[in-house]
Amino acid sequence: MPRFAANLSMLYNEHEFLDRFAAAAKDGFTGVEYLFPYAFAAEDIAQRLKAHGLTQALFNAPPGDWDAGERGIACLSGREAEFAAGITKALAYAQVLQCPRVHVMAGLLPAGASRDDVRATYVANLRLAARQAAAQGVDILIEPINTRDMPGYFLNLQGQAHALVQEIGEPNVKVQFDLYHAQIMEGDLAMKLREFLPTGRVGHVQIAGVPQRHEPDLGELNHPYLFAELDALGYTGWIGCEYRPRRGAVPGGTTEGLGWAREWLQPRQIG
Template sequence: MPRFAANLSMMFNEHAFLDRFAAAAVCGFKGVEFLFPYEFPVDEVAGALHGAGLSQALFNLPPGDWAAGERGMACLPGREKELMDGVEKALRYAEALRCPTLHLMAGIPPADLPREQLEATYAANLAEVAKACAPLGITVVIEPINQRDMPGYFLSWQDQARRLIERSGAKNAKVQMDFYHCQIMEGDLTRRLQAQIDQVGHVQVAGVPDRHEPHDCEVNFPHLFAELDRLGYAGWVGCEYRPRGRTEDGLGWAAPYGIRGTGA
């Protein structure tokens, strides 16, 4: 049975951030993920997590100036020091949260930079970030993100992610396979999952096309969940979706997997 982690950046927004951990635990979630923890002191986040009896599945490394539209910097030449300073900061949180996986965002590059230069920069940075994370046993994942939601993002294709990981040579780097993004960009989800299951370090789900609950949409998620089990995937499945209403009211899709909500 898949292990579901509630994404607290999108789910349980009826509560203040630090209260979302307890709300997720009440509904039966055993793990959580979120985008960024950095606006909260590390001890407060760790206290909320461990106090709720939850595991931290994933969070993102610092992305640069998010408010100004930056979405990572791993592919951007000249940002290496800032990137590694962010890694140092993230590792303090990861150690306190006992988080096994960090997401390294690619970035949105200027249109005039050659793709080969961007890819070479990305692979080199991935290697350095993975090296810094290795002593703590942390896996670094990179995620193809669709061009509709994030125009200009450098990484959008599954085979591109696998190529970058191979080029980096990092043994603790894997693909973060978000079925929502993959369906929009490529489709053929079952075969793509089967082809790269050994390289998948984290999975995320959301309904397509509107990024709501993973049911009543164009993707057969029960089939994909069964396929994850059949393939022996033992990682977390992050629920990175925007609930249609109250989070608890939309958890009926997850009832077969031990998650308790108040409706479908």
């Protein structure tokens, strides 16, 4: 049976961020994820989690200068001290939020650089992050992202990510398998799940409709079939709902689009 985590960076945008926790809980979500928590005190977020009976499933480590277009710095030579400081900050939040997973974004390839040019930096940084995270029982996740949404991103394919996990060689480095990104880049998702789930290297799954990244009942994927496949393969982790509601940020837009999930979500009364 799938366990869904609401991505609060994309869902419930008609509410201020700290109010999205209550909205997600009211609709029946028991877990949440989002991109970055750092604009808020960890204690304030933890209070919202506790008040609404929510589990923090995942968030991202600091990505560099997001507003300037950076999408992670793990593969960027010369930024190692900044990367290490970001991991320390992320793990401090993870401890307060009792979050067992942190996604570390790889970054965009520098102009004129190849993947081989930056691979050693990436591997060294991930090893450092993993060893630091292991001390508090946290997994470090890496995610292949499609080249349409994020041109130039270092990591694009499931096989590439799994090969890197094996090269890094730390047991708490795992792959974030986003079905949306994987469908755009590779397709053949059921077979990819059958190939990679049994390895134990998949630490988190995310979903969205393809191609427009709306609710998973829109587009070319048969999500109920894929959920059944995840169940059959013994996946018991979270499935992050990282999509843009088709009605956008209008009041009730996220809630009205949750018909696809009513079989699994149990709406609650929030006092």
